[in-house]
Amino acid sequence: MKPVSNTTRIALYLYGFLIIAVLYLPLVSVGFASVSKARYLTFPINRYTSEWMVQAVTSPNVHDLVLTSLKIAVSVTVLSMVIGFFGALAFARFQWKYRNLFQKLILLPIFFPQTVLGLALLIWFSALGIQPSWKTAVVAHLVWIAPITTLIIAIRAYGFDPALEEAARDMGASTLTILREVTLPLLMPGVISAGLFAFLLSWGNFPLSLFTTGVDSTLPKWLYARMVSGYTPQIPALGVLSVVGSALLMTIGFLVFRWTRRRA
């Protein structure tokens, strides 16, 4: 790397600081709001309390919300990893007649405004006579998230030498063996990062859940509802806990990712 001049270095520090500040200041203020005794946040904070945090962790209502959110996010993660894996093979690995069309069509849901998508799905579910619940939310999340995981895994699949599969077959491997011994392990880093994305996108999703969870409520949906009517500092407390949870998951995911990388 090139050594930098003093002016450049100062500019870089300034830039870095600004970026971090813009990104994290809101989070920090939410953090403060969650530990302030006052009902509405004022600076400087006069009295700190852990009351809101304790409330957030112990409330049975919150347990239900977290459980619903988790059920949805885990289902979406697993399903979108499977769908994304095969979708990526179709996207990047095989030459077939409608591949070009497939590649374009699969991207559309990502760019579709999520609120509209959520409403459209709700109309569709009721047309089919399906009672909305956390399960329909899984379907709704998948519509948006599966294309994203497909793309993430496809990037990995593009760098994949088709000769590896041909060589495995040539040496006597069946299609299933090739999938298990060659294709899947080589795409694994992509599948894991796709799964991580899927979990975080589903966990934090509000617009799709708003329309499609029916009587079940997810954490973001509940947070929104409480903010509109009946704000308590329990909301920022939950927000902070949710962020910490996500960060932990990211770290674990990163470690798993590095572990598979080292094996690759």
Place this chain on the structure above:
Amino acid sequence: MLVQPFVRIDNVTKRFGRFTALDRISLDIAEGEFLTIVGPSGSGKSTLIRLLVGIDDVTEGTISLNGSRIDTVPANKRPTCMVFQSLALFPHMSVGKNIEFPLKLKKVTPADRRARALELLRLLRLPEDYYGKMIGQLSGGERQRVALARALAFDPEIIVFDEPLSALDYRLRKTLEKELKDLHGRTGKTFVYITHSLEEAMVMSDRIAIMRRGRFEQIASAEEIYSRPVSRFVASFMGEVNLFDLAVDGAGQPVWQGAGVTAAPGALTLAPGWQGALMVRPELVRFLAPGQSADFTVQGQMAAEYALGSRIQYSVQTEGGMVITVERPFEARHHGAPGAPVALGWDRDAVHPIAGTGEGGGDGKA
């Protein structure tokens, strides 16, 4: 034929849509033979070996091994193994696991697999502690050897090579060519090798098949192909060669086109009406000192001189406007300034007639 050939490729055609990649190809391969298929890109050589190992299916014709058809057998049930151009080593497995891969599929016990893998590492002159290394840690030449070890572990009847040396640098390639020939001798396996370098083919092969536009142009030993090519295409494929266009008139007299060559009486024994080219290899052309004679002579001007190391190559412009390439050993170099007049000559043994005016065999005869 009473003796059944080991491999018989019989009248095989391969079409991709409307494009014919292979056009009614037939070839017999003997057991333990080192056969090299040479051709420019797009000549169909890769297609042919992909049919042989079963990655692609034949459109028409049959391929048999020891008398039984294998073209209908799927690739994973065929006793053939390919060493790919990219080598296709599994990057997520260690060297040992790569070599053991075909053994694992054959349900060999882990202990036996390991023993065999170590044995193959020794055979290919790789240190045993490479067993646990990852593919990414190896150099190009080492990867080459691992790919070969893996193919040998599979223990196929035929090992097919798809230009595996093409990505390596010149010196390493030369070393590995010799190693491969040596390994062929030690294992006694049938090797089918494809390359676009005739030089590579010559070093290693028992027989060379030259391909062009989905057909075989010539199938013969290296020596035969070098000294008696059947077409201009084959002649020019292996580098510098002098071709003199020639027709023989009704009276049996040669009519040279452009070169201004003089032939001694009786030096040419071609039938009246013959048309084609005379091939003369650059190393068989010599400089004539005043008073010296040869069966064929031509006058010209020294145009350029190139040092090739052990040999020196000269370009000589003839009076007829043709450029003749001459090669002499370094010790027998000719001292002549550019532009200086020179006399060139060669003997009747040096001449190989190629009938036809087209580039390939058969093209000109039609």
